[in-house]
Amino acid sequence: MSALVATDTASLPRTAARRQMRLRWGRLAAWAWLGFVFLFIYAPIIVVIGASVDPGHYVVTRAFLQFPPQGFTLHWYVNVAPALWASIFVSLKLAASVTIGAVLLGTPAALGLVRGTFPGRNLVATLFRVPLQIPFIVTGVAFLQAFYAVASVSPLRLQGSITGLFLAHLFVATPYVISAAGTALAQLSPRLDEAALSLGASRWRTFRRITLPLILPGIFGGAMFAFLVSFTDVTIALFLAPQEAITFPVWVFGSIQNDLETSLPAVSTMVFVASALIVVVLQRLVGMETVLRSGGGAKN
Amino acid sequence: MRAAGRFWGLLLIPPALFSGGLLLLTQIVFLSASFHADEGLGVAGQAFTWENYQQVWRDPEYLQSLGLTLRLAALVVLVTLVMTWPVAYLLSRTSPRIAMVLIAAIIATSFVTLPIKTLGMVILFATDGALMRSLRALGLADAHFRFVGSFFAVAVGYTHLAISFMVTMLFSVFQAIPQRLEEAATIHGATRLRVLWRVVLPLSLPGTVSATLVLFNLLTGAFVSAVLLGGGKILTLSLLIQRSLILFNEYGMAAALAGVLLLLVLLVNIVSVVAVSRLTPAARVIA
Amino acid sequence: MTRITAMIGAIALALGSLAGAAQAQTAPKDFGGVTLRVATFPATWAERIRAEVGEPLAAVGIKLEFIPGTSAEFLAKLVAARGQPAPFDVVEIADETYPDFRQGDFLKKLDLSQIPNTSLLDPALFDEYHVANWLSEPAIVYNVDKFAAAGIPAPKHFSDLADPKLAGRVLVADISVYIAYYEITALAYENGGSETDPAPGFAALKRIAPQSATNSMATAAQLVGSGEVWAAIWPAHLAQRLAHDGINVSVVHPVIKGKSVAIARGYVGIVANSALQDAGQYYINAILAQHVQQRFHTESGLGPVNRDVQRTAAAVAAKDRAGVPFSKLAPEDIADAWWPDYKVINKRDWAKQFQRALAN
Numbered sequence: 001m002s003a004l005v006a007t008d009t010a011s012l013p014r015t016a017a018r019r020q021m022r023l024r025w026g027r028l029a030a031w032a033w034l035g036f037v038f039l040f041i042y043a044p045i046i047v048v049i050g051a052s053v054d055p056g057h058y059v060v061t062r063a064f065l066q067f068p069p070q071g072f073t074l075h076w077y078v079n080v081a082p083a084l085w086a087s088i089f090v091s092l093k094l095a096a097s098v099t100i101g102a103v104l105l106g107t108p109a110a111l112g113l114v115r116g117t118f119p120g121r122n123l124v125a126t127l128f129r130v131p132l133q134i135p136f137i138v139t140g141v142a143f144l145q146a147f148y149a150v151a152s153v154s155p156l157r158l159q160g161s162i163t164g165l166f167l168a169h170l171f172v173a174t175p176y177v178i179s180a181a182g183t184a185l186a187q188l189s190p191r192l193d194e195a196a197l198s199l200g201a202s203r204w205r206t207f208r209r210i211t212l213p214l215i216l217p218g219i220f221g222g223a224m225f226a227f228l229v230s231f232t233d234v235t236i237a238l239f240l241a242p243q244e245a246i247t248f249p250v251w252v253f254g255s256i257q258n259d260l261e262t263s264l265p266a267v268s269t270m271v272f273v274a275s276a277l278i279v280v281v282l283q284r285l286v287g288m289e290t291v292l293r294s295g296g297g298a299k300n
Numbered sequence: 301m302r303a304a305g306r307f308w309g310l311l312l313i314p315p316a317l318f319s320g321g322l323l324l325l326t327q328i329v330f331l332s333a334s335f336h337a338d339e340g341l342g343v344a345g346q347a348f349t350w351e352n353y354q355q356v357w358r359d360p361e362y363l364q365s366l367g368l369t370l371r372l373a374a375l376v377v378l379v380t381l382v383m384t385w386p387v388a389y390l391l392s393r394t395s396p397r398i399a400m401v402l403i404a405a406i407i408a409t410s411f412v413t414l415p416i417k418t419l420g421m422v423i424l425f426a427t428d429g430a431l432m433r434s435l436r437a438l439g440l441a442d443a444h445f446r447f448v449g450s451f452f453a454v455a456v457g458y459t460h461l462a463i464s465f466m467v468t469m470l471f472s473v474f475q476a477i478p479q480r481l482e483e484a485a486t487i488h489g490a491t492r493l494r495v496l497w498r499v500v501l502p503l504s505l506p507g508t509v510s511a512t513l514v515l516f517n518l519l520t521g522a523f524v525s526a527v528l529l530g531g532g533k534i535l536t537l538s539l540l541i542q543r544s545l546i547l548f549n550e551y552g553m554a555a556a557l558a559g560v561l562l563l564l565v566l567l568v569n570i571v572s573v574v575a576v577s578r579l580t581p582a583a584r585v586i587a
Numbered sequence: 588m589t590r591i592t593a594m595i596g597a598i599a600l601a602l603g604s605l606a607g608a609a610q611a612q613t614a615p616k617d618f619g620g621v622t623l624r625v626a627t628f629p630a631t632w633a634e635r636i637r638a639e640v641g642e643p644l645a646a647v648g649i650k651l652e653f654i655p656g657t658s659a660e661f662l663a664k665l666v667a668a669r670g671q672p673a674p675f676d677v678v679e680i681a682d683e684t685y686p687d688f689r690q691g692d693f694l695k696k697l698d699l700s701q702i703p704n705t706s707l708l709d710p711a712l713f714d715e716y717h718v719a720n721w722l723s724e725p726a727i728v729y730n731v732d733k734f735a736a737a738g739i740p741a742p743k744h745f746s747d748l749a750d751p752k753l754a755g756r757v758l759v760a761d762i763s764v765y766i767a768y769y770e771i772t773a774l775a776y777e778n779g780g781s782e783t784d785p786a787p788g789f790a791a792l793k794r795i796a797p798q799s800a801t802n803s804m805a806t807a808a809q810l811v812g813s814g815e816v817w818a819a820i821w822p823a824h825l826a827q828r829l830a831h832d833g834i835n836v837s838v839v840h841p842v843i844k845g846k847s848v849a850i851a852r853g854y855v856g857i858v859a860n861s862a863l864q865d866a867g868q869y870y871i872n873a874i875l876a877q878h879v880q881q882r883f884h885t886e887s888g889l890g891p892v893n894r895d896v897q898r899t900a901a902a903v904a905a906k907d908r909a910g911v912p913f914s915k916l917a918p919e920d921i922a923d924a925w926w927p928d929y930k931v932i933n934k935r936d937w938a939k940q941f942q943r944a945l946a947n
Binding site: 022033043045065106130146149184185232248268269279283 | 306307308309310311312314316317318319320322323325326327329330333383384386387389391400401402403404405406407408409410411412413414415416417418419420421423424452459460461464465468469471472473475476491492497507510515517518520521522523524528537538541542545552554558561565566569
C-alpha cells in the first residue's frame with residue numbers, strides 16, 4: 001500500500017501538479033468526445049429542423065426537402081393534416097398503456113429473478129430475454145398468424161385491433177423493464193433489506209419504502225425503453241395496425257413510401273421538443289436526481 | 301431466507317405465463333410453417349419437410365445475407381460501444397442535473413422517427429454537399445462513393461438507432477458502481493487510466509455485455525434503415541424475410557429464414573454469456 | 588317551331604342522359620349506414636379520396652374507413668385471412684399482383700351494370716374482376732441542367748443510362764415496386780430479349796450500375812430534386828411534382844414493343860367474401876367520376892382513366908421548359924401503350940437476378 005504512495009515529499013507537489021494536468025486534459029478529452037457523439041446524433045435532427053422551416057418553391061405541396069433552408073416559414077407547422085395528429089394521439093395512448101403494462105409485469109419478474117431461489121432460474125431468465133431476440137418482423141407476422149388461429153377457434157378478433165397490437169408491443173417491451181429493473185436490483189445491497197426486516201418492518205413495507213425508491217431509476221429507464229419501443233415501432237405495427245387508427249410511425253413510413261407529407265419535418269421537430277421536455281419533467285418526478293446523487297445504494 | 305426466495309419466485313408466475321404463453325403460441329404457429337413447402341400464395345404443403353432449410357443452406361444469396369446481417373450488427377454494436385462508453389461514464393460522474401439533461405437530450409432524438417432521420421442523413425451526405433466535398437478533399441472518401449446504397453449508410457442508420465439505447469443502459473451500469481471505489485484507488489496513487497482499467501472495467505463488464513447483447517439482438521432484426529438507406533443493394537436478412545412474406549407470400553421460406561437467424565442469434569448470446577461468466581465468476585448476470 | 592323545339596328537346600335529352608351516365612347512378616340509393624372498408628394507399632392518398640367522395644357517399648349511407656398499405660401487403664393480409672371474414676371490402680390492386688389475386692380467388696365477380704362509369708374507360712382498363720382508377724407512366728425522368736452541364740445528350744432509350752458520364756448518378760426502381768418490371772422488360776427488349784428471356788435486360792441493368800434502387804416516391808423525389816441523382820427510371824408524374832418546385836426536369840418515353848408509352852394501371856376490386864358488394868360497386872363508380880379523377884390528376888400527377896378527363900388533362904398537361912408534356916395523357920396515347928406480360932414473369936427468379944445485377 002505504502003509503495004503506491006509517493007514518499008518523496010520533495011517531489012510531491014510536482015507529481016501532484018502533473019497529475020492535475022493529466023486529469024484536466026483527460027476531462028477535456030472526455031468532454032470533447034461527448035461533443036463529437038452529440039454532433040453525430042444531432043446532425044440529422046438539425047437537418048430535419050432546418051428543412052421544417054424551409055418554404056420550398058411551391059407553397060402548397062413540396063416534393064423534397066432542402067437544407068440549408070432557403071428562407072423561413074412556419075407554414076408547415078400550422079398546416080398539419082388532422083390524420084397526422086390523430087395518429088400521434090393513437091401512438092401516445094398505445095405507448096403509455098404498453099409502458100404501464102410492462103412495468104406491472106416486469107418489476108415482479110425482476111424481483112423474482114434476482115431474489116428468487118428455485119431450480120431453473122437461468123432458464124426462466126432466458127425465457128424473458130427471448131422476445132428481444134426475435135426480429136420484430138417475425139414477431140409481427142407470427143402474432144398475426146397466431147391471432148388468425150385464435151380467431152378460428154374462438155370469438156376473439158385480435159387481428160387488426162389495438163388490443164392485438166398492444167399485446168405484441170407488451171411482449172417485446174416487458175424484457176426491457178425486466179432487464180433494467182433486474183440490473184438495478186442486483187446492484188442493491190441485501191443488507192438494506194435485512195436491516196429493515198430486523199427492525200420489524202413488513203416485507204411489503206420494506207419493498208415500498210426501501211427497495212422501490214432505490215430501484216426506481218432502473219424501472220424508469222426500462223419504462224422509457226418500453227415507451228420508446230412502442231412509440232417508434234414500424235415493423236410490428238405494419239402487420240397488426242388497427243383499421244380505425246394507424247400509429248404515427250406507420251403513418252410516417254407510409255408517407256415516405258408514397259407521397260411525402262410536407263409537414264413531416266415540422267411535426268417531427270415538435271415531437272422531438274415535446275419528448276425532451278417530458279423526459280426532463282418525468283426525471284424530476286421520479287426523483288432521479290436524489291438517487292443519482294446518493295449513488296443508488298450500491299453494494300460496498 | 302429460503303421461504304423468502306420462494307416467495308419472490310412466485311412473483312414470476314404472472315409475467316412468465318404471459319410471456320411464455322405468447323411466445324409458445326406465436327412461435328409454434330410460425331415455426332411449424334417453416335417445415336412445410338410453399339405452394340404459392342401462402343398455401344402450404346401438407347408434408348413435413350426440411351426443404352426450406354436446405355434451400356437456405358444451398359442458396360449463396362441467403363448465406364451472404366446472413367453474414368452481412370451478423371457483420372453489420374456486430375460492427376455497429378462495437379462502434380456504438382466505443383462511442384458511448386466514455387460518454388456514459390462521463391455522464392455518470394458529472395453532476396446529476398447535467399447528466400439528466402444530457403440524457404434527456406439524447407433520448408429525445410429517438411422520438412424523431414427513423415424514416416425522417418434517414419432523409420436527414422441522405423441530405424447530409426449528399427454527393428455534392430459540403431460534408432462529402434470536405435471528406436473527398438481530405439482524402440477520406442473516394443470520388444465514386446455514394447452514400448445511399450452503401451454499407452456505411454446502413455451502418456450509420458443503425459448506429460443512430462442504437463446510441464440512445466446504449467447510452468441509457470451503460471449509464472445505469474456505471475451509475476451503480478460507487479464512486480468511492482474509484483476515489484479510494486486514486487488516493488492510493490493509481491492514475492485515472494489505471495482506475496478505469498482495474499476498477500471500473502471489471503465491475504461494469506457484466507452490465508456492458510448484457511447491454512451489448514440486447515443491442516445486437518435488436519439490430520439483427522431492424523430493417524427500416526436497410527430499406528431506406530440500403531438502396532436495394534444492402535440486403536439484410538430481415539429485409540429478405542419481409543420480401544418473402546410480402547412480395548412472394550412464401551410463409552414457409554420466411555419462417556425458415558427467421559428460424560435460422562433466431563438460432564444464430566441465440567448461439568451468439570449463449571456463447572457471450574458463458575464467456576463472461578467464466579471471466580467474472582463472482583458477478584451475476586441478470587436478464 | 589316544333590321541329591326546332593323537338594331538336595332542342597332531343598339534344599337536351601341526349602345531354603341529360605350523358606350527364607346521368609357521368610354521375611353516379613341516377614336512382615338515389617340508401618345503403619343504410621354501412622361502413623365500407625377500403626384498403627388503399629396511406630396518408631395523403633386516402634385523404635384525397637375522403638375529401639372528394641366522403642360526403643356524397645355519406646349522403647347515401649356509406650361510411651368510409653381506410654386501411655393503409657400497398658397492394659402487396661393487402662394480398663398478404665388476404666392470404667393470412669383465408670377462411671376468415673374479409674379484412675376489408677374494396678382493395679387496391681396493382682398490375683403485377685393481379686394474377687395472384689385471381690389465382691387465390693380473392694376477388695368477387697363484379698356486376699358492371701352497377702358501375703356505369705366504366706363506359707368512360709378504355710376497354711383495356713377494366714374487366715369483371717377489377718376496374719382501373721389511375722394510371723402511371725414509367726419513363727426516364729432526367730435533370731436537363733445537370734445533363735447539359737456534364738455534356739450528356741438527352742437519353743432516347745433506357746439503355747442510354749449506361750453512359751459512363753452518368754456513373755453513380757442514376758436511380759432505378761427497386762424490385763419490390765412495380766416499376767422494376769417495366770425497367771427490366773424495357774431493357775430486355777432494347778437488348779434483344781423479352782419477358783421470357785430477361786437476361787439481356789439484367790445485363791443492361793448491370794451496365795447502368797445505378798447508384799441505388801428505391802421503392803419510395805419520397806426518396807426518388809429527394810434524390811432527383813436535390814441533384815444527387817441526374818436521371819431516374821420512374822413514373823412521369825415525378826417530373827411534374829419536381830417541376831412545381833422549380834427543377835428543370837424532362838421526361839422521355841422510349842418506344843418499347845412498338846408502343847409509345849408505358850402504362851401501369853392501379854385497379855380496385857371487391858374482396859371475394861365481402862358482404863358489401865353493392866356499396867363497393869357504388870364506391871368504384873364514384874371514384875371514376877370526373878371531379879375525383881380531375882383532382883387526383885391535378886394533385887398527384889397520376890393519369891386519369893376517365894376519357895373526358897384524359898382529354899382535358901392532355902390539353903392542359905404540365906410541360907417541361909421546352910414545352911413537351913411530361914405525361915402522354917390523350918386517349919390515343921393511352922390506347923398505344925405497353926406493359927409487361929405478368930403472366931410469364933417469375934417474380935422470385937427476377938428478384939434474384941435483380942439482386943445479382945445490383946451487387947457491386
